[in-house]
Amino acid sequence: MPRQDTQGPTRPGPPPTAVCVGESMAVLLPDRPGPLESVGSFRLSVGGAESNVAGALAALGVPTAWISRVGDDGFGRRLLAEVAARGVDVSGVAVDPHRPTGLYLKEVGGTTGDRHDLGPGRSRLHYHRRGSAAAALSPELLADPAAAALLAGARLLHLSGITAALSDDCLALLGALLADRRPGRTVSFDLNWRPSLWRERDPAVLPPLLDAADLLLLGADEAEAAFGTGDPATLRRRFPSPATVVVKDAARQVTALDRDGTAVTEPALAVEVVEATGAGDAFAAGYLAGTVRGLDQRRRLRLGHLSAACALTAHGDQAELPDPAVVAALLDASPAQWAATRVTAAGITGPALRCGPTDRAPSADRSRAQ
Numbered sequence: 001m002p003r004q005d006t007q008g009p010t011r012p013g014p015p016p017t018a019v020c021v022g023e024s025m026a027v028l029l030p031d032r033p034g035p036l037e038s039v040g041s042f043r044l045s046v047g048g049a050e051s052n053v054a055g056a057l058a059a060l061g062v063p064t065a066w067i068s069r070v071g072d073d074g075f076g077r078r079l080l081a082e083v084a085a086r087g088v089d090v091s092g093v094a095v096d097p098h099r100p101t102g103l104y105l106k107e108v109g110g111t112t113g114d115r116h117d118l119g120p121g122r123s124r125l126h127y128h129r130r131g132s133a134a135a136a137l138s139p140e141l142l143a144d145p146a147a148a149a150l151l152a153g154a155r156l157l158h159l160s161g162i163t164a165a166l167s168d169d170c171l172a173l174l175g176a177l178l179a180d181r182r183p184g185r186t187v188s189f190d191l192n193w194r195p196s197l198w199r200e201r202d203p204a205v206l207p208p209l210l211d212a213a214d215l216l217l218l219g220a221d222e223a224e225a226a227f228g229t230g231d232p233a234t235l236r237r238r239f240p241s242p243a244t245v246v247v248k249d250a251a252r253q254v255t256a257l258d259r260d261g262t263a264v265t266e267p268a269l270a271v272e273v274v275e276a277t278g279a280g281d282a283f284a285a286g287y288l289a290g291t292v293r294g295l296d297q298r299r300r301l302r303l304g305h306l307s308a309a310c311a312l313t314a315h316g317d318q319a320e321l322p323d324p325a326v327v328a329a330l331l332d333a334s335p336a337q338w339a340a341t342r343v344t345a346a347g348i349t350g351p352a353l354r355c356g357p358t359d360r361a362p363s364a365d366r367s368r369a370q
Helices: 049-059 074-085 139-143 145-153 161-166 168-179 203-211 220-227 232-238 279-293 297-312 324-331 335-339 363-368
Strands: 018-021 025-030 042-047 064-067 069-071 094-096 103-108 123-128 156-160 186-190 215-219 244-249 253-258 263-267 342-344 347-349
Touching: 018 049, 025 074, 042 049, 042 074, 049 064, 049 074, 049 156, 049 161, 049 279, 064 145, 069 074, 139 145, 139 168, 156 161, 156 168, 156 279, 161 168, 161 203, 168 186, 168 203, 186 279, 203 215, 203 220, 215 220, 215 279, 220 232, 220 244, 232 244, 232 253, 244 279, 253 297, 263 297, 263 335, 279 297, 297 324, 297 342
Parallel strands: 018 064, 018 156, 025 103, 069 094, 156 186, 186 215, 215 244
Antiparallel strands: 025 042, 103 123, 244 253, 253 263, 342 347
16 A cells, blocks of 8 residues: 655654554535535635544644545645644555545534524534545554554554444454553543444444553543443443543543542533534543653643643634643642633633733644643
8 A cells, every 4th residue: 555655744763652543534614604505615624533632642742643544635635734734643644546535524503593503612524434545444554564663662542433433444453453452552542422423333343442442531422322321430330441431521520430449520621612623632632641641630631621622712623732831830720720710712811820811832832832
């Protein structure tokens, strides 16, 4: 299979610390809110859970690679270029000469008054991914020299349930990656429940995959839809093998439950939401960055919350992060200071910060954000 020719940043020495595996797609973003039939034109962008996590990890200072397949087309080239521009190593991405790059359209709610309008702050994704290049991912990936080198050096491997729904070959790849246990490597798995992907596939394949991970990330609403419960304690019993199960209860709180029975719950920040898309991936990246750095459980959860809050207050799937000093102050804030913190598109305010509203880190400094 041909390799991609858009190389990520050159990093001397060992391979990236984290590797994310899964499909990403070209995205068509509407020029205005409202139902799709009212949209005049669309802007081309890129998106996908695993590359979103990879980009956010890189912005948090964690050297990260993304492994996937794209089509030999303009969408694939755009996808590779944009993910690489986020500081992600894309040397493990293969170009498929026969299958296309996946595509989805974003519908954004507004105040048009049209009965088909989703409403302010809401969005819906319309996927066109059947037969995509990434759907041909398979266990053969493990024999690919570029991908194998990245996987061999990774301290963190991030996967998601989306991949399991794409094809039998993709499902087999997840099984092979989860079975390939290596000392010093943590495997995280985000459920990322997408009902539309499972209409023609059996979701019974998911629980064994989730239980084989070291770190399991579950949205309470997604777990309720997939497994009939969003209760953290019940889910911990349902998946006894992972060292930690993290259950995200939307805008309320997140609970991390360790295998030894320890549970830590951290409330979400107060956020003025601009757009909800990408918040789950941003939380995952923040939590995983905290895990790589060896932060305690509460600070891992806080870094996840902060990353998600920044995504919620920005258009698109990627958000700029605060200055490292701001992040450090919030991770060390008292419970009262944390509860009084507010995140908006204009910046972050709260008693843990000595100055007024803090702006996000400039784009050139994203890789330094802590």
